[in-house]
Amino acid sequence: MATHEDSTQHDADDWHLTLVSDDAGLALSIRALLLADPQARVTVTGSADVLTGLRSLTADVVLIDADSVTDIARLVGSAVLIQPAPVAVIGLHVSADLRTSDLCRSRGASLVHPKACGTADIALAGPEGEALLSALQRLARDPARRMPLARPPVETTHGRS
């Protein structure tokens, strides 16, 4: 299983994000994003290992990199079924005005976030990332938001519309 976990000490307030992605650039961006929260830890697992990874890993939030409808269909529903943690989606074409966003939510995603600048989305390391970080923190720490709903009140994130 191809996973990589940041080795940092943690306490009870720490929260743990599992990123499902095959993109080293996006993993870098998410790591850079989470630098702003010293209590966040991240584990990256490849999409080929998603079943094994999500069964064996404990996470407070699962973030799925889904740039295509195929990725959404393949990964999101399965992750929601087998992971007790809330599932969030980050992708190229999932802004709120697109039906792919509805598709993510109908598969049970608790948060849908469109990428701001390409598959690696390094803008997450700058001010653009603040909205996602806040949303992930709320998901990880607020049990009420962890409930996967078919039509949850989705976090408002950026996206051109």
Place this chain on the structure above:
Amino acid sequence: MAGADFSADLLTEAGEHLGVIEPILVASETAAVSRADVDVLFRAFHSIKGLARVAGIASLEQVTHLAEACLYPVRNGTRDLTPDVIDALLRLVDAIRSAQATGDLTSFAEPDGLSTQLEALSVSGPTQAASLEASVPASRDALGLEPDMGRAFAELLAELLSELSEALSDRDEAALHEAADVLAHAARKTGLAGLERCARFLAQAALDQAAPILSGIVAQARTLEALTGTETGWAEVSMSLGLESDAGTSLDLASDTALPAALISRLAYWKVSPLHLPAVAGAALERFSSDPAARLAEVVLPMPEPEALGPLVTALPGLVASRSLTVDGRPHLALLVAVTSADMPEGLEAAGQGTALPGIDLVNGPDLSAWSVTWLDGTTAPAHFGDAPAPSRMAAVEETQVRVPVEVLDRLFGRIGSFFTLGSRLNVLASESRSGEALRRLYDYASSRAPEMLPEVEALMADRRDFLTLEAEVSHFISLIHEATLGLRVIPFENIIARFPRMVREAARELGKSVRFEQSAGTIKIDKGMADMLLDPLMHMIRNSIDHGIEAPEARAAAGKPATARLSLTAEQHGNRLVLTVSDDGRGIDIARVGEKAVAQRLASVEDLARMSDAEIARFIFTPGFSTRSEASTVSGRGVGMDVVLVNVTRLGGRIDIETEAGKGTTFRLDMPLSAAIRPMLLADTGRQTIGFPETMVAETAVFPAASVQSVNGQPSLLLRGRFLPLFDICELMRLPAPEDDAGADLSVVICSWKGRRVGFRTRRILRRAELLIRETHLRVAELPGVGGISILGADRIVLVLDPDKLFDLAARAVNRGLRSAGNPRP
């Protein structure tokens, strides 16, 4: 209708999987199969098994499961993909193809004893001692569940969803909690922790909070149904709860930013849809509208530390997109940046390779060697990405692709063909109508004798001018439609020849020969109709090579050749032409034997043969019914085939060249236009018939006085720029009905050049250039002397389209027979 669509989808999908399986199996006989290929095989059989399950074809599901069982030890590396396994799997492929050919996958019939064969093979591997059950875990579904477990859980979920929905509508909290508890327990046992968590929430929820939680469970039930293929009843519960249903998954893409085309094409490399720009990319690209001098730069750097990324993002101007990239096996980050003059006041225009961008020193310090900055201007290709990604890789485009049955495209093409014909009629009206001349005369008459009629005549003339303009515009748009639709019917050439390795394998086996078949088609795509016309000819040629050309292993050994023969098929695109080469290293064509047979069949005299080159003699094999074999094999040798090859290639506007050398082998080279349906022609009139000279053979046209014909060694000729040009009357050459006596009239000559020969053909009138749609040509028409096809001009005028090879052959034979055509006085 839905059932028919579903059935068609099953067939298509099964065909796609077979198309993957077959080449790997055939190739694995002669070369070691890679682990990746075995994985592909395994997945393909697994997918077919899934299709069989969905379609309820139990026998196919069972036998494909056994195929998986055979491959499992191969996948684990505990046994090889041996010829007996390959044979058994190919038997299965054949059986599925047979069912596919009937148009109904449910007609699948397992070949006799195949299950037993596969079962035996799955447990009899060299190191495979374990039983079938032990060696092959029941195939898991997309959730990693055993099929039975997934199905059983889905059935239970269907019952529980119904109970939950009923409890909610009856406002029976106890029943709701009880059913939710059962669901949580079952989900935990099944390993569906996400669903378990939802069920636990529901088991503790008050009635007023239950509906949204249940909607989450319904969403998961929907996923489970999609993954296991077992109904969960989610749709009914969703309706009874009044939940919204998905309107679908298509993307509504819209853009309010007009981007330069060059930028749009660039974005494909970055997997960014120009129709829906991400926030940062959109803002960055708007810089182009504010600063016309703005330039795009591509920056590639080794993957930095996370800590360095924030400062970089803040400092970089105009970030459009970012993506990962592997350079020399190491992960890199690539950035697309829109830089304006304000970002680089010191000189954006002069910036070139290696010019630093603001902010890039924040990652690697001042050392720029680790960076690569490429300025992308105009259509400069990105430096690092190689070929542009296929558009289908973009989600947006994936969603907008549709599968269109070929027959629908055929109908569309038929109608476009009719449209083209209408355009052609319009063109004839415009270019050959006598109304222009009549109007001029009317104008002259009115000017001199009836000036009061001049306004009406001028109005008619203005209408005619408008008509001519309209005709030109219509012709232009028909050309554009033609160009746009040509791409609709193209299919990868690779798909057409994918079945050949298998055919070679079977034919070689049957004839006791050993053949290594190589094929290469690159990324060439051709029209489906053209593919249909080429498939049979290519199969004939390959079979002929194996049967006639390639020697038995003993004979090859005796000749000092490797026992395994080489046979290759390559497809190359040269400009707008497709060149197919079929080559073998066999014994070559027995020219003496072909010559003897040609004389025996009265196709040529001994004297003719003496004058002919080997390549010319070899062409007798294209004569219908010609075979040097006294007995036919099951593979070839009935004299049926090579003539079809020539006819089909000729119909496609192509030609065939043969190179053969005794003991060394034979090469057939088929050269034809990639777009054969509509071809540019020069039209000429014989007085009784319109002839189309393909533009590829026309060098020039000229009109000569009848008296300029001279006889050179008895051959009528014209003196053209100091050299004699042989002249032939096209009617006599093609045995067409002769026009009325026109002795003494000027000669309208089409001067043609083909394969180094230059000849003049006399017609009665040279008409004009036209693009003609070549109709499906009956074999009889294609066999007419000098004719390659027919077309229709205007409403009903038939045009005989010439075939350069055939026409020049006719001319050569006419010379040999001492025909004196063009200059002879007519009776």
